[in-house]
Structure formats: structure tokens, C-alpha cells
Amino acid sequence: MSDHIKRIFWILFAAVIFTSQACGVFETRKAEPPQSGDGSTFIQPDQSDIVISNLQNAIKSLNTQNYLRCFSDSAFSFTPNVAAQQSSPGIWDNWGKSQEQVYFDNLRAAAEKLTGHQLQLSNQRSELQSSTVEQFTADYTLTVVHNRTGSGIPTVATGRLVFIIKADSFGLWHISSWTDISESGSFTWSDLKAAFIRG
Numbered sequence: 189m190s191d192h193i194k195r196i197f198w199i200l201f202a203a204v205i206f207t208s209q210a211c212g213v214f215e216t217r218k219a220e221p222p223q224s225g226d227g228s229t230f231i232q233p234d235q236s237d238i239v240i241s242n243l244q245n246a247i248k249s250l251n252t253q254n255y256l257r258c259f260s261d262s263a264f265s266f267t268p269n270v271a272a273q274q275s276s277p278g279i280w281d282n283w284g285k286s287q288e289q290v291y292f293d294n295l296r297a298a299a300e301k302l303t304g305h306q307l308q309l310s311n312q313r314s315e316l317q318s319s320t321v322e323q324f325t326a327d328y329t330l331t332v333v334h335n336r337t338g339s340g341i342p343t344v345a346t347g348r349l350v351f352i353i354k355a356d357s358f359g360l361w362h363i364s365s366w367t368d369i370s371e372s373g374s375f376t377w378s379d380l381k382a383a384f385i386r387g
Contacts, residue, residue: 266288273378
């Protein structure tokens with residue numbers, strides 16, 4: 189057998205071995221379950237009510253990433269209640285997602301390894317203003333168990349919220365506007381944000 193034929197033989201032999209070992213390279217893999225790192229759940233918000241569920245789950249697990257994913261990237265605004273505006277002037281100017289992240293990260297740090305966090309909603313009402321805009325209102329009781337009660341910060345906030353929830357060009361819904369309303373002069377979500385935005 190000539191050297192040329194031997195060379196061709198070994199090249200073909202190597203190609204057959206490689207092909208047999210790599211036959212599964214292009215096969216479709218089974219889908220893996222989503223990884224969240226802390227057991228929290230985030231569902232693609234292709235319906236407006238899913239945004240509320242995602243928000244509740246993010247608060248329960250204090251997952252900053254999933255919390256922020258509930259808000260619009262292009263335009264998000266927060267309007268505190270009147271009492272909070274008066275007691276903490278200045279911090280609300282141009283409040284957006286970056287402020288939400290700072291407040292929520294600080295809150296999460298103060299609640300590390302503690303449990304019992306939850307957002308309870310009652311008297312819920314949804315009003316579709318257009319095919320891509322919905323107004324959601326509800327009374328809330330927000331419980332976040334943190335380690336700063338000694339500084340006079342309660343673990344429970346109550347009030348009424350008004351969300352404007354909008355669908356983007358991909359059909360995914362996000363909160364674009366949030367108004368907090370104080371009821372009976374209670375400690376509100378605005379007060380909690382004011383306490384933790386400062387660190």
C-alpha cells in the first residue's frame with residue numbers, strides 16, 4: 189500500500205471516529221428550568237396581572253433583579269403621598285428605577301436572613317384604558333421584616349397604590365407610573381422608601 193493511499197485511509201478513519209463521537213452535537217437539548225438563585229419566581233409578563241404577581245414574588249424573596257423587571261425601562265415615575273413629600277422633600281425629584289434599586293438593595297441588606305416578607309393587596313380594581321394601558325388600584329399591606337426597628341422604622345406599611353401598567357412593543361407589560369396614597373396617616377410605602385434610600 190503506497191504512502192498516499194495510507195494517508196487517505198487514516199484521514200477517512202479519523203473522520204469516521206470524529207463523526208461518531210460528535211453525532212449528538214446538533215441535537216436539540218431538553219429545556220432547563222429557569223435559575224433564580226434564591227427560589228423566587230418571575231413569569232414573562234405577557235398579561236398585565238402577571239406584573240402584580242411578579243412584584244409580590246420579588247418582595248417575598250427580596251429579589252432586586254426581579255423587582256426592577258416589574259418596571260418600565262423607557263419611562264418609570266413614582267409619586268409619593270403628600271405627607272411623605274412634605275416630610276422628605278428633595279429625595280423625590282426625578283425618582284426612577286435607579287432610586288428604586290438603591291432603596292430596595294438597602295432594604296434587602298437590612299432584611300438579610302429574615303423571613304416573613306409579603307405584599308398583600310385588597311380592594312383591587314383594574315381598568316383597561318386602551319389595548320396597551322391599564323390602571324390598577326389596590327389597598328396594600330406591605331410587610332418587610334428588617335433589623336432597623338430600633339431606629340423607629342416599622343416593618344409594616346399600609347396605604348393605597350395606583351399603577352399605570354403598559355404593554356411594550358413586544359407585548360410585555362410593566363409598571364410605568366406608581367402613585368402612593370396615604371390612608372389614616374399610617375406609615376406608608378413612601379415612608380419606607382424614604383427611610384431606606386438614605387442607606
